[in-house]
């Protein structure tokens with residue numbers, strides 16, 4: 001099969017790495033890709049929002065399957081357009097992508113399907129939102145309805161902070177994404193990222209991981225796209241996974257099918273493990289980043305065949321097996337991330353780090369400039385390790401990090417702290 005992978009992050013590099021292991025792969029293309037992906041695929045400089053350009057590329061290269069990495073093209077209906085052009089694609093169409101594209105849509109679906117999640121109100125009017133807020137206990141969570149690149153959520157500890165977040169949404173801070181606001185109760189517990197593949201009917205559990213959203217050690221500082229991840233997450237026991245499948249995933253997939261918008265692709269449930277069992281924080285309609293970097297290192301089965309089965313409605317016959325042991329990824333970010341990452345910093349000694357047994361380095365925001373590998377984005381590299389145990393995976397990941405010369409970069413030093421009792 002000829003495959004076109006869409007995206008340019010660490011998630012897509014990890015997907016490319018796993019796709020390349022498939023005996024069924026003929027040729028891998030990426031649009032636009034990055035310097036790491038370019039070592040595995042033919043990168044074509046077509047932007048992810050250039051739907052016509054992507055469709056033309058599929059025709060030109062005789063693409064058998066498109067794998068869409070990021071959420072924006074899914075929410076924008078790329079998969080519907082590809083299908084209309086006769087191209088098979090992995091990922092939900094526009095209607096099903098509302099599970100990520102509209103928090104209000106998902107909250108209403110949860111209410112109808114009885115899916116455990118935080119109590120909430122949904123508002124398109126500021127004064128009604130503020131009136132609701134007056135009766136809320138603190139802390140409280142204020143969310144812009146639409147896609148806001150991970151910045152649309154405020155966990156507020158006071159009425160004033162929550163009111164300011166509501167005002168910011170309606171004042172246009174998040175553009176159209178903030179035209180509607182969801183206010184929801186604060187949930188206490190540990191967070192887990194749980195993935196399933198679905199072809200609209202069948203469901204195949206596809207791993208879990210824990211991310212580290214805050215920029216600083218000890219989970220301090222602003223939220224980021226994710227500073228590191230590990231799998232498996234010991235806190236997510238088989239019983240909790242079974243409960244999440246029964247109470248959250250199955251009802252959601254069934255409700256989407258009943259609405260005539262079957263979900264095909266990877267459903268990523270952000271879960272809070274509360275005293276009352278797993279509850280849904282949010283759905284995403286794509287793979288997680290950096291969770292995918294660790295999951296792909298542990299996947300034993302053929303990713304290409306699995307994604308093809310999800311896209312073509314034949315998932316019921318598939319299974320997913322995983323390597324024993326643990327994987328960890330540490331994100332190297334450019335100084336200033338997430339607010340104002342400093343671009344252009346030179347990165348050296350990557351080859352030495354990547355040569356360590358059990359280490360793979362996935363590129364995110366990198367570029368080649370004047371013969372040097374340089375930082376071109378906030379999250380720059382994912383230094384990923386596998387080992388028999390999580391403490392060994394952590395030691396190996398940081399040994400690799402310490403070999404890399406990236407003076408304008410930084411990383412968290414405590415990835416895995418929730419699972420490893422040494423901090």
Ligand code: AMP
Nearest residue numbers: 118141150153184185186187270281282
């Ligand atoms: P989201 O973009 O919806 O994943 O929210 C970003 C982060 O905000 C989550 O990863 C949680 O850490 C936090 N968060 C969101 N909703 C809640 C909630 N209802 N209770 C507690 N924390 C939340």
Ligand code: GLY
Nearest residue numbers: 211226288289290
């Ligand atoms: N790592 C969280 C996300 O991909 O949204």
